[in-house]
Structure formats: structure tokens, C-alpha cells
Amino acid sequence: MNEFINLGWTKDEIAKKIANEFPHGSYVNLGIGMPELVSKFVDENKEIIYHSENGLLGMGPPANENELDFELINAGKKPVTILPGGSYCHHADSFSMIRGGHIDYCVLGAMEVSQGGDLANWTTGKGIPAVGGAMDLVVGAKNVFVMSQHTTKDGSPKLLKNCSLPLTGKSVVTRVYSNLAILDVTPDGFKLKEIYEKIDFDFLQKVTEAKIIFN
């Protein structure tokens, strides 16, 4: 089924859908990798404040060559900039923002998501286990958005009845944005919010292990 990995919305299109969801004035933490795209698509007539868990609130775009400062980096350890009104803080304060429920949205990648909102995205159980701030973000942010391809590279479902990999958090995901659909995590399971225009319900259900509520 690995032909489906290139089907559906592009990463940019998914990023734009997520960006459109943030209300003006939101505090947002974007995970490393694909979620970083989201900031590019935020509408100009709203202002969003980006939090980077390494002690930076009010993060600006990546640093260009002239701005390069290896002591001004993001959570992915890449040089970035700070916007007017931004501030620095230490790690305990930064994670107080997260754990204390002050971040409105976080966007993360996923290896697996269960219909109960469990998330697995930190270790396959092989190699060096490394969690970073993911476990704190998923319990702390008010809305936890997963941004991910709908299936794995070999076409296996990522949206499962139960996760098989070690969890990052239990019942934490609010909504999944994939290349094929936007799905809310509800008390009854995944509920369709939007489907990629060129596929039908049957197809979406076929590439999803968990049962989807379509109405």
C-alpha cells in the first residue's frame, strides 16, 4: 500500500490547515521537523507567539547567515531569531509554561495514535531512547495536534485501536492532521472533520485501523 504515501494533501497544505486553526493571539509550540512548516502559513492579520521549550518565547524565523548566534537556538538546536516582545527564561520556567497549561497549541509528529488519543512518537524500542520535551508537551498544552502522514512508509496504518509502541502520553491527542484527513479525537473515537477531496470514506477507513465516525 506504499503508493498512498504520496496521495493527498501536501505537507504545505496540511501546515496551512493547522495554521488557519490558531486564533489570533495564541501561544504555540511547534515540534521539530514537519510541524515547523506551520508558522509559514499563518495569516498576516493575526499574531501568534511561538514558544520553544529551551527557554525562548517569541521565537522568530530561522537565523540567516548574518544573524547566526549559536546561543540563540530553537528546540531543534538550530539558530533562530527572537521577535520584539520576546523573552528568555530557564528550563524550569519554560516547562512551567508547558506543564501549567499556558501553551494553547502544540503540534507534533507521530509514529502511532490510538482512537483514545494515546500518542507514540518517541521510541521504537530500538536504538537510543530519547524523549526530549514531548511527554511534557502532550500533557500540558491545551490542544495537542498531531501532524503526520496517514500511514507509515510501508503503508501500515498509524491510526490504531491501540498503540503498539511505547507511549508518549495517554489520552492526550486532540486532533490528527494527516495527508488524507483531519480527525478529532472524541470520547467515542476518531471523528472525521475533513477528508482529502479525491478519496472516499471507504478508502479512508481502509487505511485506518481504528474505526472512524463519519457523521
Add this chain to the structure above:
Amino acid sequence: MNEFINLGWTKDEIAKKIANEFPHGSYVNLGIGMPELVSKFVDENKEIIYHSENGLLGMGPPANENELDFELINAGKKPVTILPGGSYCHHADSFSMIRGGHIDYCVLGAMEVSQGGDLANWTTGKGIPAVGGAMDLVVGAKNVFVMSQHTTKDGSPKLLKNCSLPLTGKSVVTRVYSNLAILDVTPDGFKLKEIYEKIDFDFLQKVTEAKIIFN
């Protein structure tokens, strides 16, 4: 027995004995009232840093009329000054200094001290109960010095087998400096370190309920 209240070392003499005890470079918190006298007697060839629990490290002398700032006050809510190298912090950070064991000495008054080092100094059980930072200081400071008259105003002993008043802390007092003696709190009880020159052991024991170890 209330004639004994004026016997012994003066408050200034007690303060001086305490001041002499601090090693150079110590971090010290002086309680409100009588303990505040201590800073006056610190030898010029050592430098002591004063902590005030309302978020001031490096406290200087009381403010004179020209320096008066009602937003620069000490724990007794009196205008003070800050010395070069001083700093401000918020209350949670300030009490981290205390609770985390970073304050070398605190000096407090007492209503009662038991031979086990229990301290009662915050409420008589009548009136409005008000504890302030005393309970944090006594568990947190490395050395807890009590500075007090040896007996109450009516001559009753303050150094007891067991405290009768509600405790501020259990097994917390390191040493008692009274007008009549300096007594260490040891696992075996109060042990005499120094006695007011004009009284003898019998007299000291007579005005002390707890048994004193004299050798």
C-alpha cells in the same frame, strides 16, 4: 523571678557574640526585632551577605530619609538599602534559598525552646495566628540560632523539657544565645558553651526547666 530579666549580657553583647560566630562569606537571615541588632557588630574584616525573605539578597542598612523607597523593604516591612552585588528575586526563588539549605545562619527570637531543639515562636494560641517565614527558615537554614532573653518577662523558664506552645519547628534549633548563657542543642539536650560571668551553674539551672549539661 522577674528581676532576672535585666541580669546578664545586654542585647548588644549577645548580638556581638552571634556576629562573631559567622565565618567570613556567610549568607545570613536575621529575624525581625532583636536579631536585627546582630549586623551592627560584624567585624569589618569579614563580609557577610544578608538575605531578606521578601526577595532581597545583599541587604544593606536601613534607609535614611533620602534613600526612602517603599518598594525596597525588608521582611519587617521597613525601608532598607541594597549593597553592590545585591539582587532581587521573587518569593518562590527566595524561599528556595531558604528551604534548599543555601542560607548558612538564621537568627530568630523564641517564646520557648525545648531540649530537643523544638522551637515555638509564632503564636500563643491567642489573637490572630501569623507565621510568616519562620517555619521555612527553621527547617531550611543550616544553623538556626535563637536569640532571646533566658526567661519570660515574669521570670518563667523559656528553655523547657517540652514546649507548651504550638511549635514553629521540631528539632530545628542549633544553639540558643540568651542574656545568661550560650547553649548548644545536642542529641543529649542543652549543653553549656558559655555562661554569663556573674552567675554560677546552679543559678543558670534554676532558671532553666530543661536539664543543662555543664561539661
Add this chain to the structure above:
Amino acid sequence: MKINKLFNSVNDVMSDVFDGAVIMLGGFGEAGSPVELIHGLIDTKCKDLTIIANNAGNGKIGLGALIGENQVKKVICSFARSPKNITFKELYENNKIELEVVPQGTLAERIRSAGAGIPGFYTQTSVGTPLAEGKEIKIFDGKEYVLEKALKADFALIKAETSDRYGNLTYNKTARNFNPVMCMAANQTIVQVKRIEKEENTDPEKIITPGIFVNKVTVVNEPIIESIAIDNGETYP
């Protein structure tokens, strides 16, 4: 649209307060006490309030006045005693106001914990005293510690020195005290500042409370100095 947390008046920032609200008041004695916001709170006539603060007010301005207006059901504080505390004292002695006494460091840490998503923590403070009664005790490394729980609020009334439009705050000297942790622990944090800073001029290294913890800001450029006002016999309303 630009983020703008600046409001025109004390009345504007106080519009959401309701009867029975739990309200934190910054300040240690008069330093950092949001006197004008408290007066705004008096104007709302909201009652049955629970107040979390270090003290219980002085004279008949600020918290002393709020208590005097019988708007307060309960005070949670470390030190409710002071020579100029008149309104609380009278109500307390007549059993008309509740008091929960909390050690000062425990109070600060319980507030910070609420803001940091920590529902409870252990401390040695108060072990063996009446203030630990009824609380869970746990042993770590052979020593006893008491479980203390997070303390949150519906509103925090805060006094700061400067703010920009994002609500990034700086404080003046020991007026900092409880204000930064209270900003973290309330559903809505309302701030009075002496002056507004342009965000281009706020030094990101010097911000004490980042705007993420702040909801509404208004300017009171010459706030009342409590001790002088009381000595002058001033009262509110």
C-alpha cells in the same frame, strides 16, 4: 491584528470578576500591592471573595478597605497581624471572616506549583506543627515531609513597573515578591503598571514575567503609597 493586552482603565480590566471568586493579590506589605486594582475590585461590589495574599491589609485602603466592605469571606495568607491591620482584626475576632494560615515559603511554592502544573509537592516546612495537621506525611531519606497542594485562583491582581503590549512585565526592587508566581497561577491575570514600554525597547533578558502569564494590563502612573496614605488618614471608597 496585533496582540494588545493594554486596557484604558481599572474599570475595564475588572469587568470579569464575579461573586465568590478566588483572587490572588500580589505584594508583601505595601511593596508590590496593587492598591488601585483592589479599589477597582471594591467598585465591582463582588462579595464572598477568597483572597490569597501574604498579608491581610492595613488601614482602610487596598485590601484593608476590601475587607472593611465585607466583600471577603476568607483570607489565605502567611501573616495577618500588623499594627495597622484594623478591618481584618475586627472581623476575625468576631468570627466573621475565615483565615487559613500558610507558611510564607509554602504559600509561594503552592502558588508557583499551580502555575507550573504541579498538583502537589513535599516540604519539611511545618512538619510537627499544627499547620501540618491532617496533611499527608511521607518519608524521604529518613526525614518527614508534608504534602502541600497547588493553590490556584480565578484572578490575580498584580502590580508591576512596566509592561509592553504583550504583557511582558518588569518589577521594581522588592515589589517583585509574590507577583511573578501569582501571574502564573490565575485563570486571568490583571496588572497595573507604572508605565508602558514599547516592545522594541523591552530587553528580552530582563523580562521577569513573560506575557504568556498576563491577560490584561492598565496604567496607574502614580500609585498610592500605602503607608503614607494611611498616615494621612486616607480611606476608600
Add this chain to the structure above:
Amino acid sequence: MKINKLFNSVNDVMSDVFDGAVIMLGGFGEAGSPVELIHGLIDTKCKDLTIIANNAGNGKIGLGALIGENQVKKVICSFARSPKNITFKELYENNKIELEVVPQGTLAERIRSAGAGIPGFYTQTSVGTPLAEGKEIKIFDGKEYVLEKALKADFALIKAETSDRYGNLTYNKTARNFNPVMCMAANQTIVQVKRIEKEENTDPEKIITPGIFVNKVTVVNEPIIESIAIDNGETYP
């Protein structure tokens, strides 16, 4: 006599380190990483060290070099994986080094707790995951929280921007990260700074780590930039 925490050299500040010590290293990636102090630690040849840090080093300088010299028995960190992590990876895959994985926020809070005299606290972070296994769970308001314990150290090696003779520190941008909480949590806090400030010139509002948390300071005015050094193939010793 005047308080003076300033020392002449990295060797001078590293004199008390011992075999088997628990050592915190500030920094998040290369920002705020005390590379020169870590090299001083390598020079001591102390072994069986337990390292508490956010990461597990890159290349063969700093923590990467310390691990490469087989001086480290165990690493407690949140994220030991990185493209340039070579020395830890090799030892880990051969079971020659222990790893305790701690969520980043829990790591920061466990360190702060040690410094603040709090032996344990509850957090929702990691509940229901393998990292909560074997830990006590407690319910607050119907939700599960896990008990996390304070994490202290014998030494903290810290990188800051400036210090005065009292050890009052400021940091540069996101090089702040774990450094301030680690200063609080070690028996001996050792700091490298880019420059010394006269105490008359330190702004009391701007000090991030007050000197009470600092023991020894030395100047490294042009510290190695880790990523550039690694790209240039630099190694230590």
C-alpha cells in the same frame, strides 16, 4: 576581607572533583554548554562519573570527549540521540554506559526541586508511559500524577555570560536553559564566564543566578563554539 569567588584558571576551579562524583552539566545542545570546564574535568582523569545533562554530547569535544575517555558510568538526560553523537552511541550499543531517560521538563523540575528543598513532586508528565513504571501514582482531582524525586549533584559545571566577585550570574539568550536550576542543585557550583563585571555595575534586577548558588568562577573569554569546532574536526584532549 572581601568575598571573592573568582579563580585564575579552569584547573583551579576543578580541584575538588572526585571519582564517582555526580556532575550536572548546563547547556541545551551547545548553547550554554561549559565546554572548557568539561575539558578541565577530562584533565582531572576522574572516572565513574554520573552525568546529568539534557544531552549526551556531540563529536569528540566537551561531553562527547568526556564520554569518549571512558570517564562516565551513567548519563541521566532527556535526549541522548543526535547525528553527531558518536562516543555515547558506541558505548551505549555495547552496554558500556548506563542511560536514565527523563522527560525534559521533569528533568528541569527535579533539578530545581533539589535546589529548593523539595524532595518530591507530582506531575502528569509520563503517566501511562514506560518512564512512569515503578513510580508512585497519586490522584489529584480525578487525574493521575506520578511522583518524581529531586535530583541533586556533587558538582554543577555551568556556562554563563558574566559574573561579579560574588558569583552573581547573567546568561546569553538561550544559553540560559538548564544553567540556573543546576546552580541551585549542586554541593559545589563551578562556572565559566565570558567576562567579569564589577559588582557596582551589576544591575540587581537583571541577575539571573544570585551568588548564593555559586562557589567558583573562572573566565574563558573566547569559549569554543561546539558546532564549528566539530565541523573543523577538533577533538579533546
